[in-house]
Amino acid sequence: MILSLDLKSDIPIYQQIYDQILQGIASGALEPGEKLPTVRALAGETGVNSMTVNKAYQLLKADGYIFTDRRNGATVSDSFPGADCLSDVDEQQLSMIISRASLSGIGKGRFLKLCADMYDRLSSGEGSE
């Protein structure tokens, strides 16, 4: 999987790392048990501060998407938390997106179709290989 960080973006870099790794796991580009670069290696390759990479890894670890150990660095988890339900934070974000879609004049049917298409694309790995 190729990580691309837009250093000029308003989205914080740690958030970009978090989002892309999460999308990679969701799409299957990153498989359970796959090794991720160490904090130092990823910081070296991207040129961003190792604290920034560490923050993204800590968030991924706290959310249960990766686990770390001293010898092997970071690894994608085999099982993911929160089956069958979204976290409170995710539900809040989803409600914001629905509100924006509604205000933009996107009807429920079209919105659900957009969601379905995106869901299929991400699950099939087309989105972020």
Place this chain on the structure above:
Amino acid sequence: MLIVNILLVVMIYPMIGLMYYFGVRETGVKGKPTVVGVTLPEAYRQEPEVKEIVADYKRSLRRWMLLAALLPALFAWMPWVSFFMAGYMLWVFGAIAMVAIPFARAHRQLRSLKLVKGWFPKGEEGAVLSEGSVYVDLATAASPTRMVRPWLLILLCALSALPVLYEWFAGPVPELRHENSIIPFSFACVTFVLAPLIVWMDQEKAEILSRNSAVNANFERSKKRQRGMVYIGILILNTVTVWLMELFIHHLLGGMTGFAVWMVIYTVVICAAALRCEFRVIKLRAKLRCDENGTPYYVDDDEHWLLGVIYCNPHDKHFIVEKRSLGYGTTINVGSRAGKIFTVIFAVMILFCVIALPIWIGLEEFTPISAGITDDGLKVSQALTDHEIPFSEMEEVELLSFLPEMSRKNGTGLPELLKGKFEVDGEGRADVCLNPKNQLFLRITDKDGGLYFFSGNTDEETRALYAAVTERVE
């Protein structure tokens, strides 16, 4: 002298041919992500504006290369070494600039066009990737490929240092130990500089050719294996050369003739091995980018490439990065701390070659020998060199009407000046400062066994000196 000049000029022509070849490769060849140093996806390369810029670049490149090829006519015939060297050095570095001129112009035009038209590569889900984003293949970053063994480089550095240390502290000719150390030391320096460069090269950022991480990982392994083998091979050859220098300077293995023959072998082997390796890497890269199993990936970091050829990214900690345009192999990141130091050293070297070297040779070439009698001895001066031998120290003074065969150990060897330490046939080492085109020379031995060969600026001066010196010594 003219033959030497022509040989030196002819040696550079393959470089001009190679530069033209790499210049032509910038016109959007398949498998190369850039056109005149601008990252441009295949889809936009057939646009009329792009075709026009590329056609204009090709015409301009041909004109500049022809000019570069004809320039030696201005200086190759010159009998004065300093003038020739000034022209030669300006030509060597100027020829590189001559490729860069049409390239930089075309690069600026195409980059502006790309920014105006928004011809950026597409990323995931068709999103336009902004210039200057950072890309990392997580799989190759998780298992970086390292092909170089640092202990081997340390061993080669130590082996290169040994002959230099031996010559400096225990060389067989005590009075020439320091002078004799210079040549092995200069070759040992190649090992000392190349060894860390090989390590940096091995640690360079992994290239992204495809969305398929396996393709990227295989390419990295293959590239680093080939480069590791070739550059360590070159390092071994250089270490052998340091040891051979020790033999050549002590007249073993053919002396200066052996040295000249070895230098030809050394240069040819190094150039051939490096070129072969890099061309294989170029070929493999193009093949994998075009491979249907992998989808080509465009890493658009144009904003970090000044004029498309100089990489300057202070946020990238890598000192060595893959060269993208106008050449092969690697280049340095002038934005990194090591890159800044390297750039200053390189700029000083260029200034030395283009300005200081011709001035220094000119000083040697055009300053006449000044020989005269002082209150208590003979003084011979030329440029920055002075010899003064007191009359009380002189053992024997002779006026020679021929110059014995001699070979230079260090110093200056110009058509009208021999100066420095020489090995004289049948007589051993001597200090020399004379014009070999003269007919008369002074041969002086001192009470410590030292031997000197001098001449005045003219034969009349030499004859007058001889008379004055013999009068005082007797």
